[in-house]
Amino acid sequence: MKDITRALENKVENEQVEKELKKYLEVYRVSLETAKRSIVKKYGGNPAALSVGVSKTLKELLANESSVNLLCRIVTSNPKEIEVDGQKKGIIYGILGDPTTTLPFTAWETEDLELERGDVVQVQNAYTTEWKGNIQINFGTRTTITKESKDALPPFVPEMQECKIKDFNDGMRNVALTARILGIERREVNISGEKKVVFSGMLGDETGKAQFSSWADFELKENDVVKISGGYIKEWRGIPQLTFDERAEVEKLQIDFPSAEDISQRTTASIEELMERGGAVDVGIEGTVIDVKSGSGLIYRCKECKRVLQDGTCRIHGEVEGAADLRAKVIIDDGSGALTAIFNKEITEQLLNKKLKECIKEKGDNVIEDELTALLTAQPIQARGNVTSDDYGLMMIAKEAEIKEVDVQNEAKRILEELGE
Numbered sequence: 019m020k021d022i023t024r025a026l027e028n029k030v031e032n033e034q035v036e037k038e039l040k041k042y043l044e045v046y047r048v049s050l051e052t053a054k055r056s057i058v059k060k061y062g063g064n065p066a067a068l069s070v071g072v073s074k075t076l077k078e079l080l081a082n083e084s085s086v087n088l089l090c091r092i093v094t095s096n097p098k099e100i101e102v103d104g105q106k107k108g109i110i111y112g113i114l115g116d117p118t119t120t121l122p123f124t125a126w127e128t129e130d131l132e133l134e135r136g137d138v139v140q141v142q143n144a145y146t147t148e149w150k151g152n153i154q155i156n157f158g159t160r161t162t163i164t165k166e167s168k169d170a171l172p173p174f175v176p177e178m179q180e181c182k183i184k185d186f187n188d189g190m191r192n193v194a195l196t197a198r199i200l201g202i203e204r205r206e207v208n209i210s211g212e213k214k215v216v217f218s219g220m221l222g223d224e225t226g227k228a229q230f231s232s233w234a235d236f237e238l239k240e241n242d243v244v245k246i247s248g249g250y251i252k253e254w255r256g257i258p259q260l261t262f263d264e265r266a267e268v269e270k271l272q273i274d275f276p277s278a279e280d281i282s283q284r285t286t287a288s289i290e291e292l293m294e295r296g297g298a299v300d301v302g303i304e305g306t307v308i309d310v311k312s313g314s315g316l317i318y319r320c321k322e323c324k325r326v327l328q329d330g331t332c333r334i335h336g337e338v339e340g341a342a343d344l345r346a347k348v349i350i351d352d353g354s355g356a357l358t359a360i361f362n363k364e365i366t367e368q369l370l371n372k373k374l375k376e377c378i379k380e381k382g383d384n385v386i387e388d389e390l391t392a393l394l395t396a397q398p399i400q401a402r403g404n405v406t407s408d409d410y411g412l413m414m415i416a417k418e419a420e421i422k423e424v425d426v427q428n429e430a431k432r433i434l435e436e437l438g439e
């Protein structure tokens with residue numbers, strides 16, 4: 019009976035419809051279907067608006083259903099003009115959602131049709147098609163759409179994605195993570211003229227460390243172990259980080275969890291993993307130096323902008339007196355992939371086992387670069403630092419690096435074993 023009143027756009031009293039229905043079924047002895055159609059016609063409604071399809075949730079939909087009824091929310095709605103047989107025609111395409119999932123839709127008849135983002139609608143007689151293996155919902159000439167109140171449908175809640183820090187990937191939503199807070203600071207920031215407070219810092223689990231930003235105060239403290247549900251992953255300066263706000267759920271846990279110290283020591287990764295993750299914070303790698311790039315060794319920087327001088331000239335400030343510095347740019351390969359690592363003055367001094375002052379005294383061009391090349395090429399190396407990613411690949415700004423001591427005796431034993439004694 020509801021579909022009759024709906025087809026009549028609630029213009030006829032329920033009581034009246036009930037009376038009519040009784041008459042048609044008991045007096046005229048027609049089928050229910052005919053009765054419904056007759057009543058709708060009699061009161062000036064469109065019988066096509068009667069529901070003949072089955073009601074389904076979006077998740078239950080199959081391809082090529084000829085008539086389904088849906089209660090769903092308009093997630094997005096975009097009008098578009100297309101050309102059919104040389105005729106311009108307006109359509110609306112977008113995404114529908116219900117508590118089970120979201121699916122794309124197209125409305126082919128848009129006369130008097132208004133679909134606004136957030137509207138909850140009862141759809142009668144929609145049909146589905148398949149496009150590249152995905153189900154597409156269509157509203158055609160027989161389809162009727164009626165607006166319902168917004169609370170007729172609970173909001174779409176996508177499934178929470180339990181993950182570890184090593185799984186972080188730019189664009190992930192609704193992430194649930196259990197981690198230890200390794201550091202946190204409260205900052206005030208200005209966002210388009212509005213003062214906002216953000217709590218940011220570092221957190222970690224047994225797979226790595228990551229930066230986070232919380233736009234709400236969850237009273238997080240260093241060393242807390244927390245489960246954060248409802249965050250999202252966004253790349254920030256080439257490294258994926260966790261962001262969450264008041265919509266997230268944060269629960270403090272009293273569980274056995276790796277200590278801050280353990281987390282720092284354990285965070286090593288293969289370069290392949292780092293490529294998949296698109297960067298990481300404070301991560302260790304182990305590999306072999308396969309190249310020392312030019313521009314390594316003794317360099318001079320512009321005192322004003324810190325840019326490296328080329329022939330005593332800064333790209334911005336022209337010919338200037340430079341400040342001496344040391345660095346190494348090396349390619350490290352670990353068998354799974356390669357990255358560029360930048361070693362600063364301190365690391366380079368340590369590797370060379372001499373200070374910048376001594377390097378300056380050595381005469382000749384590229385002496386230090388040549389020395390670094392001889393020293394590092396083909397050496398096994400351990401390095402740790404932040405790894406960022408961009409279109410050119412991965413880059414590590416190393417905080418520490420050292421040539422790995424190869425245990426000669428053990429290595430000999432291993433080779434013997436490999437040879438099969």
Ligand SMILES: [Zn+2]
Binds near residue numbers: 320321324332333336
């Ligand atoms: Zn400069």
